Amino acid sequence: MCSATSRVILPEPPQELKSLSEELTDLIRKKIHQCGPISFSDYMEMALYEPGMGYYSAGLQKFGEGGDFVTAPQLGDVFARCLAKQIEQIGDELDHYEIIEAGAGSGVLAADLLKALQDSHAPTHYRILERSAHLRQVQRETLARNVPQWMDRISWLEQPPEAGWQGVLVANEVLDALAVERFHCAGKDIKQLRVANGRDGFAWQQADCPEAMRDRVEIVLAGLQDPPADGYQSEINTLLPAWLQTVTASLEKGTALFLDYGYPRHEYYLPQRFNGTLICHYRHRAHDDPFVWPGLTDISASVDFTALAEAAHGCGLEVSGYTSQMMFLLGCGLEGVISSFQSLPERDRVVKNIEVRKLTLPGEMGERFQVMALSRGLSENLGENLCGFAPSDLRHRL
Numbered sequence: 001m002c003s004a005t006s007r008v009i010l011p012e013p014p015q016e017l018k019s020l021s022e023e024l025t026d027l028i029r030k031k032i033h034q035c036g037p038i039s040f041s042d043y044m045e046m047a048l049y050e051p052g053m054g055y056y057s058a059g060l061q062k063f064g065e066g067g068d069f070v071t072a073p074q075l076g077d078v079f080a081r082c083l084a085k086q087i088e089q090i091g092d093e094l095d096h097y098e099i100i101e102a103g104a105g106s107g108v109l110a111a112d113l114l115k116a117l118q119d120s121h122a123p124t125h126y127r128i129l130e131r132s133a134h135l136r137q138v139q140r141e142t143l144a145r146n147v148p149q150w151m152d153r154i155s156w157l158e159q160p161p162e163a164g165w166q167g168v169l170v171a172n173e174v175l176d177a178l179a180v181e182r183f184h185c186a187g188k189d190i191k192q193l194r195v196a197n198g199r200d201g202f203a204w205q206q207a208d209c210p211e212a213m214r215d216r217v218e219i220v221l222a223g224l225q226d227p228p229a230d231g232y233q234s235e236i237n238t239l240l241p242a243w244l245q246t247v248t249a250s251l252e253k254g255t256a257l258f259l260d261y262g263y264p265r266h267e268y269y270l271p272q273r274f275n276g277t278l279i280c281h282y283r284h285r286a287h288d289d290p291f292v293w294p295g296l297t298d299i300s301a302s303v304d305f306t307a308l309a310e311a312a313h314g315c316g317l318e319v320s321g322y323t324s325q326m327m328f329l330l331g332c333g334l335e336g337v338i339s340s341f342q343s344l345p346e347r348d349r350v351v352k353n354i355e356v357r358k359l360t361l362p363g364e365m366g367e368r369f370q371v372m373a374l375s376r377g378l379s380e381n382l383g384e385n386l387c388g389f390a391p392s393d394l395r396h397r398l
């Protein structure tokens with residue numbers, strides 16, 4: 001058994017939050033006690049989604065300044081105004097279209113998209129696929145406050161729709177929140193990293209890799225230029241193909257847009273990323289120890305966009321675009337959005353310019369965040385000319 005990564009120093013949570021985390025910790029410890037060390041995906045699933053106690057299921061504030069992290073739509077409406085341009089272009093090819101947003105967080109992207117979409121390009125329905133009951137309620141309140149006139153077109157889904165639909169699926173920072181597996185390269189052997197009960201908290205334990213996971217890791221590693229060094233550790237999302245199949249199965253015509261932080265595979269598994277890409281957030285502090293305050297800490301892993309493209313092919317979807325967030329926003333008319341700031345009072349203009357910088361600068365969200373469009377049934381002309389991907393097509397890097 002090896003110990004957890006070095007403990008980080010974080011602000012002490014208030015007692016009632018500590019008690020909530022301890023309750024979840026006890027539950028996970030009991031599970032491990034009964035079944036033996038659990039896979040990291042089981043641990044991550046419980047830490048994020050255990051009913052009433054997991055990070056996304058308990059009623060705590062997660063987003064924005066008073067929460068743990070800020071996402072692009074939380075910064076302001078620039079992201080949504082640009083994304084609306086891409087949605088309009090796709091919607092215009094369909095006689096009527098819907099938007100389905102997966103993992104809508106606080107609901108602010110939905111509200112800003114609906115405000116930005118001109119009446120003539122408006123979707124017939126805006127449906128939100130959200131697994132957290134608490135966040136569904138937060139989203140309802142955000143939308144009722146901001147776009148009351150749209151409420152009769154908005155609904156919530158607990159499962160992806162079964163009946164065929166056409167339009168755009170939007171998922172911003174959702175793939176990074178799906179539970180992943182962790183592996184460890186021991187010479188030529190691949191071990192699964194499991195979560196065990198340690199003396200003072202959870203601890204990593206190496207175990208024989210389940211066959212299906214080993215096969216997937218071997219395929220991924222075999223395609224890399226440099227074989228990973230002994231002791232190299234990283235993540236793999238074994239659930240991604242099945243998840244993508246479920247959420248896109250009933251999309252008859254349209255595009256799924258995934259926006260997230262990640263890399264093409266050859267960058268994801270770079271030798272220098274020897275401990276993987278796992279990142280945890282607590283009160284705007286980022287660290288890499290997923291065992292700290294389970295339930296109070298967000299846990300996420302970067303997205304392997306090559307894996308997403310492979311999963312898309314398996315679902316019969318075309319990869320119709322892949323680029324950085326900065327280039328995507330430029331292709332979606334960012335310059336026009338910036339010109340509209342001219343009419344604002346100076347203070348507001350400064351704030352909007354800071355927002356644009358955060359969205360686009362390479363050291364902020366501009367390059368680490370990437371966008372992929374997966375389409376089905378679009379005309380070739382549109383599928384190959386989506387405006388967000390016109391300035392830069394990075395599909396060759398996958």
Ligand SMILES: C[S@@+](CC[C@H](N)C(=O)[O-])C[C@H]1O[C@@H](n2cnc3c(N)ncnc32)[C@H](O)[C@@H]1O
Pocket residue numbers: 056063071072073074102103104105106109129130131132135171172173174177178
């Ligand atoms: C990091 S937050 C991003 C929220 C929002 N999209 C934003 O950009 O602010 C992840 C969101 O995905 C949701 N989520 C995670 N897994 C999901 C799944 N399998 N289906 C639907 N929603 C999911 C979470 O509950 C949460 O709303």
